[in-house]
Structures are given as structure tokens and as C-alpha cells.
Amino acid sequence: MTRVLVSGGGGLVGRFIVEDLLGQGYQVTVGGRTRPADGLFSNPVGFAPLILDADLDQARAFDDVDHFVHAAFDHLPDKYRGGEGNDPDGFRTRNLDGTVQLFETARKAGVQRCVFLSSRAVYGTQPVGTLLTEETPPHPDTLYGTVKLLAEQALAAMARPDFVSTSLRITGVYGAALPGQPHKWQTLFSDYLAGRPVEPRLATEVHGRDAARAARMMLELPSGEINGKVFNVSDILVDRHELLKLLQVATGCPHPLPAPVTDITPLLMETRRLRGLGWTPGGRDLLARTIRSFYP
Structure with a gap:
């Protein structure tokens, strides 16, 4: 049985990866500060203490591990861009130096494949x-995006035939890994259902299960197709008008919707490279099904 260590596997995005791997018969160990709560996953998982600290020897976490998926990130709660707060140096040290040290430790431990969850934030400001x-030349305009890009580059430099290394530039992840678990739109939906005003906004989105499948593909595809490469992981461009209209249909809530966004500021992500390897996301049908599942 193939053994995979998932750092940050207890997080909102990491849970999707863990669940996908469990469903495909992988033996999964979650790496993090604390052991996952009972019942967090559909099947039992292992646990390995693991933190983002370049000064620690954490080689034991990689004992008997075949593949490493790095989904952990240390930031202020509910914030990525701006998640450094008033400690940008510590943020960079943990999330860049700590991440690169984990990559090095995995390589030295004989891990065969390493997948890094990066972000569309690496592109930063573009025309x-x-x-x-x-x-597209990356121009990160946040510390978050800068750290993700530098970590990508460090991992790509380590790519070898015996250490297959890939980064996934993932956009906003929606959905819940299991029924009843938190999702990123909970506050937004609560505000709308309570009649509080909602500001218009447009964003690129991908369901967590589609993002997780992309990560698993990086563990299963021929190494020559993925080694040392980056892949965009995105699906649909959605504004809050459309999103809350689906919520309105699911719940019958009569509150007015925010205005549609006409200034399409977010930039679309091309996913032809990943789709060419067989990845097909769920699109708007999956979005609608997901929202209905929150309000059965």
C-alpha cells in the first residue's frame, strides 16, 4: 500500500486531499501540530508531529513515507494575503525556510514524490x-505570493528522477470535505440569509475535490509529464450575485442579491496543461450541487 504524508491535512484544503487519497486506497498520515480530532475523516489516518520550523530535525515524520503532499501554511486565522499580520519576518521564515527544509528532509529520507500546494497569488499584478x-511571468504583490513562488522555485531546483517534484497553483477552494464540515462561504451565506448587506465580488473558484484529484494525479502520472513543473488548478469565475442566487434557489430566501460584477478584474487561469493530462473539473453543475448539499 502506498504511504502518503500530508502536511496540513487537517486544514480546509488538506482535508479534501486526505479524503481523496483514502478513497483511492492510500495509507495516509496527517502531519501537523496536533492530532486530528476523532471523526474528522471517513477512515482512520496516522499522525506525525510536524511544524514549519527550519531549525528542527523532523526526519522521523518521513519514515516509511513514499510521497509527500505539502498543504500546510502558517498564517493568521482566515487570512492568507495579509496573514503575516505584524510579523512579516516570522511569516517568511516559517513558510519559506520551514517549507524548504521539509522538502530537503523528504528528499534525504527517500520520498519518491513531493507535491506543493502553491497559489494563483504568485502571478500578482498583471495587465x-x-x-x-x-x-505568464509571475509578479507577486503580496508576501504570501512571494513566499509561495520562492518555495515553488526551491522545489523545482530539487527535482530529480528519484525525487519527482510538482507545484500546483490553486485558486479559491470551495466546498466541504465531508457533510457538515466547515466551508469558506459560511460567513457570506449567513450574512445573506440574515439580510445583512453583501458587497459585490468576483473570484475564481475550484471545488476541493477537484483540487484534491489534481494533487493525487501528481502522485500517479508518469514522472516525465510532471517532474519540475507547475500546474494551474482553477475551474470557474463566479460573482456573488450568481453564487447567492443559487443559495436563494436552495433556501427560498427572499433577500435582495448584490449587483452583478461588470468589471471583470480577476484574471482567468488557463488550465489546459492539467486538462491535457486528464483532469476535468465539475464546473457550474458541481457548484450548484454543492450549494444545494449545504441546505438539504
Whole structure:
């Protein structure tokens, strides 16, 4: 049985990866500060203490591990961009130096494949109308994006035939890994259902299960197709008008919707590279089904 260590596996995004791997018969160990609560996952998982600290020897976490998926990130609660708060140096040290040290430790331990969850934030500021491809020159305009890009580059430099290394530039992840678990729109939906005003906003989205499948593909595809590469992981461009309209249909809530967004500021991410390897996300049908599942 293939053994996978998932750092940050107890997080909102990491849970999707763990659940996907469990469903495909992998033996999964969650790496993190604390052991996952009972019942967090559909099947039993192992646990390995693991933190983002470049000064610690954490080689034991990689004992008997075949693959490593790095989904952990240390930031202020509910914040990524701006998640450094008033400690940018510590933020960079933990999330860059700590991450690179984990990559090095995994390589030295004989881990065969390493997948890093990066972000569309690496692209930063781009001219309006730019289609973001993996060849688009990155210009991160946040510390979060800068740290993700530098970690990508460090991992790519380690890529070898015996250490297959890939980064996934993932956009906003929605959905719940298991019924009843938290999702990122809970506050937004609560505000709308309570009649509180909601500001218009447009964003790129991908369901967590589709993101998780992309991560698993990096463990299963021929190494020559993925080694040392980055892949965009995105699905649909959705504004809050459309999103809350689906919620309105699911709940019958009569509150007015925010205005549709006409200024399409977010830049679309091209996913042709990943789709060419067989990845097909769920699109708007999956979005609608997901929202209905929150309000059965």
C-alpha cells in the first residue's frame, strides 16, 4: 500500500486531499501540530508531529513515507494575503525556510514524490485581460505570493528522477470535505440569509475535490509529464450575485442579491496543461450541487 504524508491535512484544503487519497486506497498520515480530532475523516489516518520550523530535525515524520503532499501554511486565522499580520519576518521564515527544509528532509529520507500546494497569488499584478498560463511571468504583490513562488522555485531546483517534484497553483477552494464540515462561504451565506448587506465580488473558484484529484494525479502520472513543473488548478469565475442566487434557489430566501460584477478584474487561469493530462473539473453543475448539499 502506498504511504502518503500530508502536511496540513487537517486544514480546509488538506482535508479534501486526505479524503481523496483514502478513497483511492492510500495509507495516509496527517502531519501537523496536533492530532486530528476523532471523526474528522471517513477512515482512520496516522499522525506525525510536524511544524514549519527550519531549525528542527523532523526526519522521523518521513519514515516509511513514499510521497509527500505539502498543504500546510502558517498564517493568521482566515487570512492568507495579509496573514503575516505584524510579523512579516516570522511569516517568511516559517513558510519559506520551514517549507524548504521539509522538502530537503523528504528528499534525504527517500520520498519518491513531493507535491506543493502553491497559489494563483504568485502571478500578482498583471495587465487587465491577461490569461494566466504557467508561462505568464509571475509578479507577486503580496508576501504570501512571494513566499509561495520562492518555495515553488526551491522545489523545482530539487527535482530529480528519484525525487519527482510538482507545484500546483490553486485558486479559491470551495466546498466541504465531508457533510457538515466547515466551508469558506459560511460567513457570506449567513450574512445573506440574515439580510445583512453583501458587497459585490468576483473570484475564481475550484471545488476541493477537484483540487484534491489534481494533487493525487501528481502522485500517479508518469514522472516525465510532471517532474519540475507547475500546474494551474482553477475551474470557474463566479460573482456573488450568481453564487447567492443559487443559495436563494436552495433556501427560498427572499433577500435582495448584490449587483452583478461588470468589471471583470480577476484574471482567468488557463488550465489546459492539467486538462491535457486528464483532469476535468465539475464546473457550474458541481457548484450548484454543492450549494444545494449545504441546505438539504
